[in-house]
Amino acid sequence: MSNLSSQAAAQYNNNFLKEVEAMVEEGNWVKMCMQCGVCSGSCPTNFQAGWDHPPQEIFMMIRAGKREEVLNSQSMWMCTSCYNCIVRCPRKLPITHIMHGLANYAHRLGLAPKNQPTRHFAKLFWNNCIQTGRVNELKLSLGLYFKDGFKQGIINGLAMKDVALGLLKAKRLNPFELFKAHGCKDQKGIHAMLKKAHEIEERRKAIKTA
Amino acid sequence: MAVEKKVAAYICQGCGLGERLDTDALVDVVKKEGKIQQVKPHPFLCSSEGVTMIQNDIDNDGVSHIMIGACSRRAKTDAFNFPSVAMSRANLREGVIWIRPDTEEARETTQEMAEDYLRMGCAEIKAMRQPEGNPNTGTSKTLLVVGGGITGMTAALEAAKTGYPVVLVEKSGQLGGWAAKLHMRVPSHEPYKAPVDNGVAGMVSAIEADPNIKVYLNATLAKTSGAPGRFQAEIATESGSTATEDVGAIVQATGFELYDANKLPELGYGASPNVVDQGGLEQLAREAAERGGPILRPSDGQPVKSVVFVQCAGQRDASGTHLAYCSGHCCNTSIKQAMYFKDANADIDTTVLYTDLRTPGNGEDFYRSAQEKGVIFTKGKVASVQPAGNTCKVNFHDLILDDQNASIENADLVVLATGQVPNSGVNIDFKAVEGEEAAAEVEKKTISILNLDYRQGKDVPQLKYGFTDSHFICFPYETRRTGIYTAGPVRRPMDIAQAKEDATGATLKAIQALENAAIGSAAHPRSGDLSYPSVRLEGCTQCKRCTVECPFGAIDEDEKRYPLFNESRCRRCGTCMGACPVRVISFENYSVDTVGSQIKAVSIPDEFSEKPRILVLACENDAYPAMDMAAMNRTETSSFVRVVPVRCLGSVNTIWITDALNSGYDGVMLMGCKHGDEYQCHFVKGSELANYRMSKIDDTLKGFNLETDRVQTYEVAITDIDRVPKLINDFEKRMFEIGMSPFKGF
Structure with a gap:
């Protein structure tokens, strides 16, 4: 990675493609892309500034061995899971799933862009939800408000105060949830289930890479 | 044939003709002006009763010429099928009542139109004779296949299976051509997943086992002479001797060469043995298969670990340096x-790497x-290969x-x-294109393949990039030499599956050609036509225009330098007839006279009647059917036009135009097919020649002191069903603007 010339030499060989096929969920589909560009044309986020590479380009970059660029990219995180690309892909690639797979892989390697809002929200949501088996909406919103520091958090919170008061009035928001969240019945069971799922995933990965 | 000429006319009253037209007046016109005394109206002429009436007159009354005033000559051809007599047809249905409104005020002009078409029909039938069939026939049923590659072998096997003997000439020492050099071929059957055996060995043994196929290896054609049904092929064999074979038709399947990769030094060819063309890789693959090991790198014999394919190398090149076209098979x-x-x-x-x-x-x-x-x-354009x-x-x-x-x-x-670069032999039109790309053309191979003993040159004419001339949709296998059909990559770039299909198609066309030749009938597109051109040599001035302009090389020269017609090579388009300045060439049922007398038969109202007359000479293959279809849609069209179908616009002799203008027509419209590189002319060059001739007509018009707008040439396709009536109506409007011709009433 540090040696730039060796990385350049490695481009357009199949090493990164093989890595994606082995490590990324649905990654074995990447080679089937025929570069028609229908996915890129169908993506509703393609007017967003953060959308640095449309799916067609991501697939080409994988084949071109551009590992850093792909895994550092914002693109996969911008996916809204609308499934337009999957519906339209003439080669039937599960593009949405590949995007999520790539995002997940980049995250686990620690290469995903830091402070990427979608990634931040996803982490927050997951950590929030696995504690009690239920999403604590109050904590989740506050976590989002204070993403960019305390001061920005206060500003964000004040901007939303009317909504919060409205919810309070309508008894849709309980401030005590901040201290004691209500959870689901069998929290231990949930934790055991998640642990087991993680084990299975790791085992499968080990078999794939072996 | 009937000794005495007896003409009879029949007028149909069905399909509304009886209600819309005054039949009694029509009968009068035929009798008094058409000078045919035996005229029979019938309420439903194409019924079995009507047809029986006509057949009765032919059988029992000695009628030898009939004129039928009913529907278009393209309709009811099964009913009005009297092969023993000459027949003309006046188009009263599609030509008159279907394109005119059924109103009281239109009645007069509609009737005039019908009367004119009957006058024309009467004039035409009197100038016609029943065709007897070309006497100059040959009956060889043998097929000559030139080239023993996948296309040639398929052609030979298909013909033999159909029961026709085959002579197969192959210049190399073995059959199989390019396909035999392939390690494997692209699959042609489900599931299309992996390369399959090239299949050559099976075909070679089938050919060797077939007693109907005679193979000459290491042989070339020294000379090909004759015509369909009676070609003579002189085959130069390995031993130096010449074998002569009588054949009825020829399939040329001479294939292709790979474009010379030496012209692509930027892609590393020649600089490293590790840069090969597709043929080179097949050889490496075959060597590896024989050895039973992996494909090796030529430079040092190490197994190949990475390979890059460069698509479109020297192809689809817009700069003009390399091949301009896509060869179609290379991606697969x-x-x-x-x-x-x-x-x-x-x-x-x-x-x-592909684009x-x-x-x-x-x-x-x-x-x-x-x-x-x-x-x-990887979608990319290769700039260079650096070894x-x-x-x-x-x-x-x-x-x-x-x-x-x-x-x-x-x-x-x-x-x-x-x-692929086609092996099509000598470019006989080479001089015509000289000047533009002289340098590139000089490299063209000058070795003839067929060595035709034709005045027009040794090989079949080419269209573009050296591929042989044919029409890719309408008549893909026809060349411009009757009885000679090209198939495979010599015709257009293609792969094995397409070449096999091509070979089958060309073989069937060749069989049709030799069967037609045997009965003295024309080949495509006038298949079944028994007429053939005859020339009145006493009048010939040896100007050579017919021999030069014949699109099919049918006319040679005899030792006294008169045109020598090879009727079996003729497609009956009449281009020679249109070309002849002294009008000595004619067909029995189609001549300067059959059309000329129709033109003159039309009655021309005087200058002050405000009834112009517009002559339309329409190609019978496209423009005339388009008009028929417009009539089926009941598209209203001018009542002042008189349409004469012609075999091809190339058969239009300028005398017809002069005659028409002289006799007081206000305008002449010529409707033929598209010409140029993307021509649609059934006779390839007919409409182009007509257009060229008509470009000279302006001088004639100025000589008459007439406006040049009065004669116009149009490119019309069979699909121009809405456009043709519009063209005619616009032309009529223009004639009213210009005013009536001053030549009326002379």
Whole structure:
């Protein structure tokens, strides 16, 4: 990675493609892309500034061995899971799933862009939800408000105060949830289930890479 | 044939003709002006009763010429089928009542129109004779196949299976051509997943076992003379002797050469043995298969670990340096060759660099299969290949990531997809294109393939890029030499599956040609036509226009330099008739007189009646059917036009135009097919020649002191159903603007 010339030499060989096929969920589909560009044309986020590479380009970059660029990219995180690309892909690639797979892989390697809002929200949501088996909406919103520091958090919170008061009035928001969240019945069971799922995933990965 | 000429006319009253037209007046016109005394109206002429009436007159009354005033000559051809007599047809239905409104005020002009068509029909039938069939026939049923590749072998086997003997001439020492050099071929059957055996061995043994197929190896054609049904092929054999074979028709399947990769030094060819063309890779693959090992790198014999395929090498080149066209098979071929590597060892990196991947036929499945096997397809344009030691660096512009400086390093092998160059022999029209691309043309091979003993040249004419002339949709196998059919990549670039299909099609056309020749009938597109051109030599001035302009090389010269017609080579288009300045060429049922007398038969109202007359000479293949179809749609068209169908616009003799203008017509419209490189003319050059001749008509018009707008030529396709009536109506409007012709009433 540090040696730039060796990385350049490695481009357009199949090493990164093989890595994606082995490590990324649905990654074995990447080679089937025929570069028609229908996915890129169908993506509703393609007017967003953060959308640095449309799916067609991501697939080409994988084949071109551009590992850093792909895994550092914002693109996969911008996916809204609308499934337009999957519906339209003439080669039937599960593009949405590949995007999520790539995002997940980049995250686990620690290469995903830091402070990427979608990634931040996803982490927050997951950590929030696995504690009690239920999403604590109050904590989740506050976590989002204070993403960019305390001061920005206060500003964000004040901007939303009317909504919060409205919810309070309508008894849709309980401030005590901040201290004691209500959870689901069998929290231990949930934790055991998640642990087991993680084990299975790791085992499968080990078999794939072996 | 009837000794005495007896003419009878029949007028139909069905399909509304009886209600819309005054039949009694029509009968009068036929009797008094058409001078045919035997006229029979019938309420339903194409009924069995009507047809029986006509047949009765022919059988019992000695009628030898009939004129039928009913529907278009293209309609009811099964009912009005009297092969023993000459027949003309006045088009009263599609030509008159279907294009005119059924109103009281239109009644007069409609009746005038019908009367004129009857006058024309009467004039035409009197100038006609019943065709007797070309007496100059040959009855050889043998097919000569030139070239023993996949196309030639398929043609030979298909013809033999149909029961026709075959003579197969192959210049090399073995059958199989390019296909025999292939390690494997692209699959032609489900599931289209992997390369399959090239299939040549089976075909060769089938040919060797077939007593109907006579094979000459190491042989070429020293001379080909004659005409369909009686070609004589002199075959120069290996021993130096010449064998002569009488054949009825010829299939030329002389295939292609790969474009010379030496012209692509920027792609590293010649600089490293590790850069090969697709043919070179097939050889490496066959060597590997014989050895039973992997494909080796030519420079040092090490197994290949990475290979790059460069598509469109020297093809689809817009600069004019290399081939301008796509050869159609190379994408599938490269996919197949990449599979040679992947099927042997999935760890070998195989990359196909393409700009547009084109996989005709079921190639899409084959392409998908290659992707599943891990062949990588990268959309990019290769700039250069730099050999370094035992590997190469391929520099390219990645078109998806728009990276100008993309490259693949350490490629063990680079395969160039160079495309097909046809083996079509001598370009007999070479002089015509001299001047533009002289340098590129000089390199053209000058070895003739057929060595035709024709005045027009030794080989079949070419259309573009050296491929033989044919119409890719309407008549793909027809060349411009009757009885000679081209098939396979000599005709257009193609793969094995297409070549086999091509061979079958061309063989069937060749069989039709020799069968038609045997009965003295024309080949496509006037198949079944028994008329043939005859020339009144006393009047001939030896101007050579007919011999030069015949699109099919049917006319040679005799020792006194008079035109020598080879009727069996003739397609009966009449281009010679249109060309002849002294009008000595004619067909029994189609001549300067049959059309000229129709033109003169039309009654021309005087200048002050405000009834112009417009002559339309319409190609019977496209423009006339388009008019018929417009009539079926009841599209209203001018009542002042008189339409004469012609076999081809090329058969239009300028005397017809002069005659028409002289006798007071206000305008003349000529409707023929599209010409040029994308021609639609059934006789290839007819409409082009007509257009050229008509470009000179302006001088004639000025000589008459007439406006040049009065004679116009139009390109009309069979689909121009709405356009043709509009053209006619606009022309009529223009005639009213210009005013009536001053030549009326002389």
